[in-house]
Amino acid sequence: MRPFDYQRAERFEHAAQLVGEDGTRLLAGGTNLIDLMKLQVETPQTLVDIGRLSLGTIAEEGDGLRIGALATNTATAVDPRVRRDYPVLARAILAGATQQLRNKATTAGNLCQRTRCYNFTNIDQPCNKREPGSGCGAIKGIARLHAVLGTSDQCIATYPGDMAVALAALDARVEISGERRSRSVRLRDFHRLPGDTPWRDNVLDAGEVITAVTLPAPVGGIQLYRKVRERSSYAFALVSVAAVIGIEENRFTRADLAFGGLAHKPWHDPRLAELLVGSEPSLALFDKAADLLLEDARGYGENDFKIPLARRTLAAVLCEATGVEP
Amino acid sequence: MAISINGQDYPLPADPRTSLLDFLRREAGLTGTKKGCDHGQCGACTVLVGGVRINSCLSLAVTHEGDEVTTIEGLGTLAAPGAMQAAFVAHDGFQCGYCTPGQICSATAMLQEIAAGWPSDATEDLDAAPALTDAEIRERMSGNLCRCGAYPNIVAAIRDVAGAEA
Known part of the structure; x- marks a missing residue:
């Protein structure tokens, strides 16, 4: 792992201020980021630990439910309201990873886990996502897990998460706080297709931080x-x-x-x-x-x-x- | 500026790159926790933080200031093994033993999760208390690999402890 400067954010404003700087990454559960740092795929100069900020609350808001950015995958999946009103979300989370990982992984971290493939995680392979312009090792290569919809000649990696698939079906929204403005985007519009900029997995701009995911009023059904x-x-x-x-x-x-x-x-x-x-x-x-x-x-x-x-x-x-x- | 491990305080590492796993083994001298894949895929490094099981390889030690960590050494001793440790011995829940500390930490937390009513991917009814079936145990233990394939005996050991607690 490359050396980095470790900082613990005591307040949200502090984290938001630091994340706008080049070479800075936010650390929440770390289950994807630390893994990628070990592989030297991610090489942040500064790591801002936001794990202790109070962003983990799951609370009713209006007719829906607001899941704090730092609520763990476990906390969301076992929440009685999620299990009763949004069972597809509980099911999707439980279908992903392992209990050990879900206990650490957070809502925002899960959304921001890298869209990736084995060429992305191997720094000896070409990958336009990891190293723009280096080529794609998956097209005409080993591509068993790769995408069949929305691909480009730059990248055919798949978004690997389960939680976000359920959130897309539920038409959840992602709340984002930025330096100048706060905004909210539909989860369906949060992640990006690779196009000519495969290194951008989602629509977050520099300096923007996810604060919560909000679910609309329960619709029941199957x-x-x-x-x-x-x-x-x-x-x-x-x-x-x-x-x-x-x-x-x-x-x-x-x-x-x-x-x-x-x-x-x-x-x-x-x-x-x-x-x-x-x-x-x-x-x-x-x-x-x-x-x-x-x-x-x-x-x-x-x-x-x-x-x-x-x-x-x-x-x-x-x-x-x-x-x-x- | 300390991490509590099995009730004893240890100063945080100087290098923030130190994983909790490396911290336990190298700096605290607690080598019961094992390094398998070092990428969160095998579960050999599983420990309990505040009673919750995590992969210690994917967590930086500096992020655990003030946390209470329990490792396999904290679950019992040779002279007085914990219930899960004794059950793994009684049921031959291992061959080479390398994955065993992680299996035992994981299994210990797993029984608490079932007692708390947490569902799993194998749970039929999300609203009912989960039953302790073999399918539930296997799904909930799927983050702990055993290359020796001692799985049937691991399941038996866990059932034994769960039965005793029930």
């Missing part, structure tokens, strides 16, 4: 998180589907779907809800939804299987939610 992976625990998703489904009189009244493992960000396609809502559930309809979802999908050899896998996983989730026989 909430599912299905994660397909290569072993039954502690593995990234090959494909995951978060679903918040409403059905009345055998027609969809709600079909909020988000996907993990397919893209550089949690994938949400508003056309799916437009197609499904008002229609009667059927296998033919689910197939049409998959056609829309995967219209522009592109495999890179080793990950070609993700395209039919996403189709089948979507159908399986919709069958489970609606009772249609698979």
